[in-house]
Amino acid sequence: MTAFDLRGKRILVTQSDTFMGPALCDVFTELGAKVIADARALADPALPETMVRAAGHIDVLVANLAIPAPTTPAAEVDDDEWRHAFSHMVDPLPRLMRAALPQMMQRKSGKILLMGSASALRGMKRTSTYSAARGAQIAYIQSVGVEAASHNVQVNAIAQNFVENPTYFPAEVQANPAFQERLRREVPLGRLVGQREDALFAAYLCSDAANCFVGQVFPVCGGWVAR
Template sequence: MSAASLQGKRILVTQAGDFMGPTLCEVLEEHGATVIPSHDDVTDPEAPARIVKAAGQVDVLLANLAVPAPSTPAAEVSDDEWRDTFAAMVDPLPRFVQAVLPGMLERGGGKILVMGSASALRGMKRASTYSAARGAQLSYVQAVGVELASKNIQVNLIAQNFVDNPTYFPPEIQENPRFQERLKREVPLGRLVGAREDATFAAYLCSDAADCFVGQAFPVCGGWVNR
């Protein structure tokens, strides 16, 4: 990708201070985009419409939604845990999409990219709540992606795991010898995917070069060892 591949694109990044937000903003700007970072709480039902209105023209919505992943056994998951996780990662998504769609339809195109998780693609122990929420994101993207394709609006998702970010892999986890052994055991790459590697792929999916992809989930996880 050239440094000007996103020139003229106005990209709204949600939860810009969390998960992949900081690196996304940095890399997108390097590729020429005008980045509109939002740090607002997205669990307020009225927040997405308010954020989009304040952003002005949005050519690309980058839905970066995350909460620390609960690790509760399925039999012990509380109603509060379930509701809170969906309120943070699932409920805001259609609200953001509905807020940006009128402008994209009027201009005849746009892109929506969700920073999701590979937990939606593979069973993981003690992750039923988190995986269900990420799976809901994926199903929504697949359905809306094919619905909006004819409108020249591309909706896709990055299904990532073992990607360097402060929400799920802070320094204290990365420095833990047990985690380092886990990387060697479970990830053929033998390391976390770099944050900039992931963000550069996101930048590509935000560019005109990726107009052919609709309703897709792209795994970014350094490869898995099947167990």
């Protein structure tokens, strides 16, 4: 038994077939939640409202938003790359909030969790576009989290890096000796955080056991820290 469960909770997970989506859906279901999994990317401005309306009553919204991370040098980043990152990872957030927050605020109950990235917490070469979009996500969640707290709605984020997932660390990357050496060199844990480990932490933040956290950003990085 875990110290918490999700029995009876209706949880909407976006981009459910990418990034942390598959692991989240599995763990949430295991803990008793009714998972509403939607695999669509959210670049279409109308889709977040349509998605939430179709889901009906939701107790938890998990904003699982991801794109393959560009590695363009900063001096070569063009408008298309920048716009693509923001249209898929940043622009959907206020649309999701407009769709989901009113019902939660009316009930005085609900949670919204962003699955974000620690790339926003530490400068890294050739990640300017991706890190900027992830940083915008975090700043937005911190602000909305403080605002929603008075309505008993908890809005938080996980900022992760070196967490096993099919989008950023697929099996072929993990099998690369150079990557394994990088883990030993850069990550105190010496390995990737497991998908299940990360999903269980997300489940905790989606549960009633975590009602005290608002506008928080939780690094999950195998011991990797911002500096």
